[in-house]
Amino acid sequence: NAGVMQNPRHLVRRRGQEARLRCSPMKGHSHVYWYRQLPEEGLKFMVYLQKENIIDESGMPKERFSAEFPKEGPSILRIQQVVRGDSAAYFCASSPQDRSYGYTFGSGTRLTVV
Amino acid sequence: SQQGEEDPQALSIQEGENATMNCSYKTSINNLQWYRQNSGRGLVHLILIRSNEREKHSGRLRVTLDTSKKSSSLLITASRAADTASYFCATAFSNSGGYQKVTFGTGTKLQVIP
Numbered sequence: 001n002a003g004v005m006q007n008p009r010h011l012v013r014r015r016g017q018e019a020r021l022r023c024s025p026m027k028g029h030s031h032v033y034w035y036r037q038l039p040e041e042g043l044k045f046m047v048y049l050q051k052e053n054i055i056d057e058s059g060m061p062k063e064r065f066s067a068e069f070p071k072e073g074p075s076i077l078r079i080q081q082v083v084r085g086d087s088a089a090y091f092c093a094s095s096p097q098d099r100s101y102g103y104t105f106g107s108g109t110r111l112t113v114v
Numbered sequence: 115s116q117q118g119e120e121d122p123q124a125l126s127i128q129e130g131e132n133a134t135m136n137c138s139y140k141t142s143i144n145n146l147q148w149y150r151q152n153s154g155r156g157l158v159h160l161i162l163i164r165s166n167e168r169e170k171h172s173g174r175l176r177v178t179l180d181t182s183k184k185s186s187s188l189l190i191t192a193s194r195a196a197d198t199a200s201y202f203c204a205t206a207f208s209n210s211g212g213y214q215k216v217t218f219g220t221g222t223k224l225q226v227i228p
């Protein structure tokens with residue numbers, strides 16, 4: 001069981017480019033959560049998805065950010081036209097059901113916008 | 115905001131000493147979880163305590179929960195250099211959407227000096 005896999009580990013983008021972050025949940029987990037962590041800060045909730053459904057996107061910025069969790073394949077967090085303020089670590093977590101008995105986190109993607 | 119607040123923000127102790135971290139939150143919860151994050155890594159789930167529990171142990175970890183004060187503490191006994199990390203509390207509560215939401219605190223940065 002490979003755990004939650006995120007890729008890439010590090011991503012550098014120039015301002016205005018698009019960033020695509022991928023998350024493959026643990027086998028058997030159908031709930032995926034994305035969090036953002038700024039340096040020296042805690043995790044901020046972004047979005048909660050189940051297969052093919054967005055359950056809660058209250059933490060997502062209204063523009064440029066989108067997320068999906070298709071029937072097949074990993075969950076994708078997409079940031080269009082990145083700006084310097086998007087530089088952060090983005091973590092994905094998964095759980096087998098909505099019972100929040102403890103999430104399994106991936107190692108994160110560190111996005112740097114130059 | 116439901117986000118928990120950890121106290122202290124940073125803690126430095128000698129190896130072998132005990133480390134105590136506190137977490138306060140604002141509204142009713144279903145459970146409270148503690149996570150550890152090593153520098154540059156993802157979060158690792160340590161322990162979960164339900165709202166009807168007052169104390170829980172796991173190895174050298176001891177967690178208490180006082181729902182009347184809306185606070186929890188994490189005690190690490192006989193600390194080791196390898197315990198050096200950031201520790202986050204996370205609260206799970208039922209939100210209006212009918213599912214459980216987990217929000218993270220700001221973290222305590224623990225340094226254990228060999």
